[in-house]
Amino acid sequence: MSGLPRRITKETQRLFQEPVPGIRATPDEANARYFHVVIAGPADSPFEGGTFKLELFLPEEYPMAAPKVRFMTKIYHPNVDKLGRICLDILKDKWSPALQIRTVLLSIQALLSAPNPDDPLANDVAEQWKNDESEAIKTAKKWTARYAKEK
Amino acid sequence: MSVDMNSQASDSNEEDFGVNSEEEEDEDDGGEEEDQVDIASYYEGVASDVEQQGADSFDPEEYLFTCLTYKESQRVLTDEVNTVAAALKVSPAVAKLILVHFHWHVSQILDRCKSNSSLLLSDALVQPSSACRSVTAPQSLQCGVCLQIVRRDALLALPCQHSFCKACWEQHCTVLVKDGMGVGVSCMAQDCSLQMPEDFVLPLLPGEELKDKYRRYLFRDYVESHFQLQLCPGADCPIVIKVQEPRARRVQCSRCSEVFCFKCRQMYHAPTDCATIRKWLTKCADDSETANYISAHTKDCPKCNICIEKNGGCNHMQCSKCKHDFCWMCLGDWKTHGSEYYECSRYKENPDIVNQSQQAQAREALKKYLFYFERWENHNKSLQLEAQTYQRIQEKIQERVMNNLGTWIDWQYLHNAAKLLAKCRYTLQYTYPYAYYMESGPRKKLFEYQQAQLEAEIENLSWKVERADSYERGVVGGEGELSASDRGDLENQMHIAEQRRRTLLKDFHDT
Numbered sequence: 001m002s003g004l005p006r007r008i009t010k011e012t013q014r015l016f017q018e019p020v021p022g023i024r025a026t027p028d029e030a031n032a033r034y035f036h037v038v039i040a041g042p043a044d045s046p047f048e049g050g051t052f053k054l055e056l057f058l059p060e061e062y063p064m065a066a067p068k069v070r071f072m073t074k075i076y077h078p079n080v081d082k083l084g085r086i087c088l089d090i091l092k093d094k095w096s097p098a099l100q101i102r103t104v105l106l107s108i109q110a111l112l113s114a115p116n117p118d119d120p121l122a123n124d125v126a127e128q129w130k131n132d133e134s135e136a137i138k139t140a141k142k143w144t145a146r147y148a149k150e151k
Numbered sequence: 152m153s154v155d156m157n158s159q160a161s162d163s164n165e166e167d168f169g170v171n172s173e174e175e176e177d178e179d180d181g182g183e184e185e186d187q188v189d190i191a192s193y194y195e196g197v198a199s200d201v202e203q204q205g206a207d208s209f210d211p212e213e214y215l216f217t218c219l220t221y222k223e224s225q226r227v228l229t230d231e232v233n234t235v236a237a238a239l240k241v242s243p244a245v246a247k248l249i250l251v252h253f254h255w256h257v258s259q260i261l262d263r264c265k266s267n268s269s270l271l272l273s274d275a276l277v278q279p280s281s282a283c284r285s286v287t288a289p290q291s292l293q294c295g296v297c298l299q300i301v302r303r304d305a306l307l308a309l310p311c312q313h314s315f316c317k318a319c320w321e322q323h324c325t326v327l328v329k330d331g332m333g334v335g336v337s338c339m340a341q342d343c344s345l346q347m348p349e350d351f352v353l354p355l356l357p358g359e360e361l362k363d364k365y366r367r368y369l370f371r372d373y374v375e376s377h378f379q380l381q382l383c384p385g386a387d388c389p390i391v392i393k394v395q396e397p398r399a400r401r402v403q404c405s406r407c408s409e410v411f412c413f414k415c416r417q418m419y420h421a422p423t424d425c426a427t428i429r430k431w432l433t434k435c436a437d438d439s440e441t442a443n444y445i446s447a448h449t450k451d452c453p454k455c456n457i458c459i460e461k462n463g464g465c466n467h468m469q470c471s472k473c474k475h476d477f478c479w480m481c482l483g484d485w486k487t488h489g490s491e492y493y494e495c496s497r498y499k500e501n502p503d504i505v506n507q508s509q510q511a512q513a514r515e516a517l518k519k520y521l522f523y524f525e526r527w528e529n530h531n532k533s534l535q536l537e538a539q540t541y542q543r544i545q546e547k548i549q550e551r552v553m554n555n556l557g558t559w560i561d562w563q564y565l566h567n568a569a570k571l572l573a574k575c576r577y578t579l580q581y582t583y584p585y586a587y588y589m590e591s592g593p594r595k596k597l598f599e600y601q602q603a604q605l606e607a608e609i610e611n612l613s614w615k616v617e618r619a620d621s622y623e624r625g626v627v628g629g630e631g632e633l634s635a636s637d638r639g640d641l642e643n644q645m646h647i648a649e650q651r652r653r654t655l656l657k658d659f660h661d662t
Contacts, residue, residue, distance in 0.1 A: 010298045063296055064326035096341040097296045097315075097323055103341075 004032050007063060011101050023105045025056065033058040037069075037105060041148065042113040046140035047075070050148025054084075054108070056101065066095035067104060076136075076143040078117040078126035086111070087121035211657040212421065214400035216413065217393045221370075224380065224391040228373055231257050239264055241277075244348035247373065249275040251334050255377040276337070276346045279311040294319055296339060309347060313340035317355070324355045333368030334376070384416045385409035399425050421578060422660040423585040431584035435524065444517060450510055453482045523587040530580035533613070534573060540617060541569040564638060568616050568645050575609050575648045578656065585659070601655045608648040615641045 012032070015025050022042065028034040037054040041047030053072040059065050069091060071084035079087040090099060090107055120126030129136040219227065236246035238261055252275040253260050263271045272278035293300050294316035306314040315323075319339065324347070327336050336352055338345040349369060356362050374380045378397050383390040385407035392402050392413065399414040401421070411417060415425035423431070449460045454475035459468065461479055468479050476485035548562040582602045589595045619641055 005297070006299060007297045061322075061326045064323050096343075097319065097339045098313075098341045 005062075008032065008058060015102060020102055020106060020109075022109060025101060025105060033062075035101070039105065039109055039112070041144060042109060045113045046137045047077075047112050047144050047148070050144035052112075052148055056104075058101075063097040063099075066091050066099075067101060069104065069108065074143060074147040076125060076140040077112070078115050078120045078122055078129045079111055081121045085121060087119060089119075211653055211660060212401055214398065214402065214413070215395060216400075216402045218383075218405040219380075219391045219393050221389045221391075224374065224393070225370075227380075227393065228377070231255060235260055239268065239271075241272075242348065242350065244350040245277050247369075248277050248334065248346045248348055251372065251376040252276065255373075255379070276344055277310075277348070279343075279345060296323075309338050309345050309351065311338055311340070311343055311345045313338050313343055313345075315339055321355045321357065324352050325357065325361065328352075328356060328361060328365045328368065331368060333365065333370075334372040381413055381416060383407065383409055384411055419577075420581050420584075422656055423581050427588050428581070428584055431587065434520075435527075448514075450479065450482065453477055520587070523583045527580060527583040530576055530583070534576050534580065537569070537572055537576065537613065537616075541573065544569050544616075564642060565616075565619055568612070568619070568641055571645050571649060572609070572612050572616055575605070575612065575652050578652050579605055579609055582655065598655075598659055601651070601658065605648070605651040605655055608644070608651050612641075612644045612648045615644050 009032075012027055022040040024038045025035045026037075028036060035056040035058075037056050039052045039054060041050040041052065050073075052075060055070050055072055057068045059068060069086055071080050071086065073084075075084075081087075086108065088107060088111060090096075090104065115129060117126040117129035125136070128139070231250060232243050232246050234257060235241075235250055236243045239246065239249070241249070249260060249271070250257070253263075260271065269278065273280035292303060292306070294306070294314075296315050296319040299316065301316045305316050305318075307317050307320050308314040323339050324336055334346070336347045337343070338347065349365075352365065353362060356365055371382065374382050374391055379394055381392045381394075381397075381402075382388075383392060383404040383406070385404055388404060388407045388409065390404050390406045392404070394400075394402070394413060397414060399412050399421075401410060401419045402413045403410045410419055412419045412425060415429070417425070417428065420428040449458050451457065452459055452470040452473065452475060454477070455470060455473040457470065457472045459470065461468070467476065467485055469476050477483065478485055544565055548559070548566060551557060551562060552559055579602070582598075582605070586595070586598060586602065589598060619637065
């Protein structure tokens with residue numbers, strides 16, 4: 001297809017020049033539409049201290065269609081399923097072409113701070129989160145320690 | 152055996168006359184004089200006619216609808232669009248969006264317009280609400296989507312003033328229309344759901360092909376959102392069904408003969424309602440019952456919680472994992488079971504054994520489901536078999552007429568009987584999901600009573616239809632005709648079965 005749209009180039013540049021605190025997104029060497037993302041677990045959340053790897057892909061239609069984002073690191077979260085898929089409205093029906101990679105990643109970071117068990121993707125996790133929040137947070141911390149802290 | 156069944160059947164038949172007459176009287180209290188006349192004539196005449204039956208009393212399934220072609224339905228839509236456009240002083244394209252939003256309730260729109268027209272426009276997402284009108288002229292000449300600096304006149308915006316460059320709008324519309332969207336293409340700005348009218352979208356679409364696609368999707372969305380219209384679900388059928396009052400009723404397409412429920416466009420399903428039949432069909436289709444089976448047929452080891460399926464008759468279980476000995480019945484330690492093992496049912500009262508009662512519940516639920524499913528399936532199979540009988544009857548009538556044994560008219564009753572049988576059994580099949588989801592109580596008792604009555608009469612009818620069918624084989628052999636009384640008997644039975652069906656539908660369908 002045609003070369004990389006200017007918008008993607010610009011966004012990539014800006015991500016590099018003014019990075020978002022706690023988020024690192026680097027394009028793949030072989031594919032400028034594929035990003036390796038690392039999000040630090042937000043403070044005061046059960047994910048604090050962990051570093052979570054994600055992959056982000058900009059489809060052909062981007063920015064008219066939403067980017068595809070997936071957790072690569074195992075995470076115990078009601079809006080993330082076993083395969084790492086994320087339930088986030090702006091990645092689906094609420095996508096707007098005016099949103100950017102930066103805003104998407106910020107939203108995911110916010111989702112880590114405020115899990116939303118009422119709109120779950122992983123039903124069992126959401127159930128646990130609703131029934132016994134302290135136990136769920138305990139499990140999430142355990143998973144963070146086990147999977148998100150490898151050096 | 153078959154003789155026995157026959158005599159039984161005719162016995163219950165006689166009883167039914169009594170019950171039937173009572174019910175008919177109840178109906179009459181409802182106040183239809185025609186009923187009385189018809190019923191009176193029914194009891195006089197053994198030779199009740201098929202034609203007479205057609206005119207019988209009130210039909211709970213009666214529903215008026217018209218089949219419109221593409222052009223006719225376009226005209227219906229355009230008329231309403233023009234009315235609204237004129238009253239609200241908006242363009243037809245905007246009027247369409249408003250109509251879609253309010254499901255084409257024209258009078259409702261006109262009423263709301265009188266009270267507060269700007270609220271109406273913002274509710275329908277065609278005008279920005281006063282709250283978010285903060286965006287005024289474009290602040291910069293950069294398009295917020297492609298991040299390029301463009302000339303001011305290359306920027307386009309809806310009434311919400313969110314400006315983007317023309318190329319981005321084009322791409323936005325192209326992607327969404329290619330994806331199958333008609334109505335519902337909205338502004339590109341974040342958190343702005345202002346709808347794009349079709350006269351804004353159309354010029355942005357490249358190529359006639361895509362424009363045509365867009366027009367097709369729009370038409371589909373207009374019809375789907377219209378409370379009085381429904382597209383025929385038949386494959387590639389362009390017919391639109393129009394009704395006065397939308398209800399879960401049987402409609403049939405005049406072009407492809409597809410029969411469906413007007414409300415949900417699925418298989419017609421009286422007396423069950425749309426939501427229930429969907430639930431039932433999903434339940435039958437998915438494997439949630441597998442899970443149910445597991446919970447009904449297995450138990451967890453009370454010590455290590457591993458899942459155990461019992462594969463022998465002995466209730467003294469030893470867990471293969473943790474070697475714990477326990478009783479399958481009460482899940483208690485086997486040590487407490489001496490020779491008094493059979494008494495362990497009394498442990499059911501014990502609140503400790505919540506587990507066990509859960510198993511029992513799951514088992515009970517599965518039993519209940521299988522009970523209804525079996526009957527549902529069985530009637531489905533009967534329907535298929537009876538369709539074969541119908542075919543056979545058709546062929547035989549054909550043959551008979553060709554051989555100058557009576558005319559078409561003479562054999563119509565048999566044809567009608569087979570058709571009526573299919574109709575009755577179809578309803579009967581759909582009573583089972585209804586009963587499955589019904590809460591127990593007097594109403595369910597009444598339902599089950601009527602269901603049983605209907606079932607009995609249908610089996611009776613089915614038997615008689617098959618018998619008439621086989622009699623005719625005799626006729627070909629050269630031995631006389633089906634006697635007049637047999638024919639009368641069959642027609643009688645048709646009437647009874649249909650009355651049962653109508654009574655059930657009248658009492659339980661969509662009240």
